[in-house]
Amino acid sequence: MAAAAATPAATQQTPKTPSSGSVPFDFSQPPIIEGFNTSPKVKDETFKEKFSRKTKENPFVPIGCLGTAGALLYGLRAFHQGKTRRSQLMMRGRIFAQGFTVVAIIFGVFATALKPKQ
Numbered sequence: 068m069a070a071a072a073a074t075p076a077a078t079q080q081t082p083k084t085p086s087s088g089s090v091p092f093d094f095s096q097p098p099i100i101e102g103f104n105t106s107p108k109v110k111d112e113t114f115k116e117k118f119s120r121k122t123k124e125n126p127f128v129p130i131g132c133l134g135t136a137g138a139l140l141y142g143l144r145a146f147h148q149g150k151t152r153r154s155q156l157m158m159r160g161r162i163f164a165q166g167f168t169v170v171a172i173i174f175g176v177f178a179t180a181l182k183p184k185q
Contacts, residue, residue, distance in 0.1 A: 125175035131168030138164050 086115070092098075121130050142157025 125181070127171035127173060128168060128175060131164055131171050135161055135163035135168060 096130035138157050138161035142154050142161060145151075145157055
């Protein structure tokens, strides 16, 4: 008896589908997300423009990179010439320059994060 009573109730419940036949999502268009702008940048920067802007924002990073490269090249040259003491000194200088560069990057990240957005 219980099975007979459950059968008519099950046939009366039908899944709800849109009566107009429209699809709930339009797959030909990207989804609309509030606060998200899908349009590309107004102006793309060239490599030179971006490098110049980044150097002006944090000038210590390129200085550290140049110092690191200079110490490395001079140390390798001294090693090739057999000046082991000078080579070791330059490799220690390279480590110092790399540390300076990493600190400059971290400082730049924090400065950019604390800077008010325009």
